[in-house]
Amino acid sequence: MDCLFCSIIKGDIPSSKVYEDDYVYAFKDINPNAKVHVLVVPKTHIDSADCIEESNIEAVSKVMLAIPKVASVCGLSDGYRVITNVGENGGQTVKHIHFHILGGEKLPVKLA
Numbered sequence: 001m002d003c004l005f006c007s008i009i010k011g012d013i014p015s016s017k018v019y020e021d022d023y024v025y026a027f028k029d030i031n032p033n034a035k036v037h038v039l040v041v042p043k044t045h046i047d048s049a050d051c052i053e054e055s056n057i058e059a060v061s062k063v064m065l066a067i068p069k070v071a072s073v074c075g076l077s078d079g080y081r082v083i084t085n086v087g088e089n090g091g092q093t094v095k096h097i098h099f100h101i102l103g104g105e106k107l108p109v110k111l112a
């Protein structure tokens, strides 16, 4: 399967790593939308949050557990935002589930 984030996880495409464990990889977004903009992904491929199910919930849980660790590594003690875009209407452009962590400044435009 041809997946950009699987290639990044494998190291076939370079990235700026900020955190890694056995299940999770986190790296700087190439086109940041805030002073800090990091993507947190499971090392196993899941298309999107719409594909979360019992069989992959452990991988998803590992990503959730990594989020505060990534935030800490990035120095986001004043808060941050976690976003996952899903599908066409959600604006998802890379079809490997990922959680954006945005922070380092007061964030604009609250949609929810």
Ligand code: 5GP
Residues within 6 Å of the ligand: 004, 013, 015, 016, 027, 028, 029, 030, 031, 032, 039, 084, 085, 091, 092, 093, 094, 095
């Ligand atoms: P989405 O639009 O799917 O929610 O988020 C995909 C994110 O991946 C975008 O914010 C985009 O800037 C980022 N991105 C796309 N290609 C690359 C890449 O090659 N390297 C990195 N580090 N980020 C990428």
Ligand code: ZN
Residues within 6 Å of the ligand: 003, 004, 005, 006, 007, 044, 045, 046, 095, 096
């Ligand atoms: Zn993938």
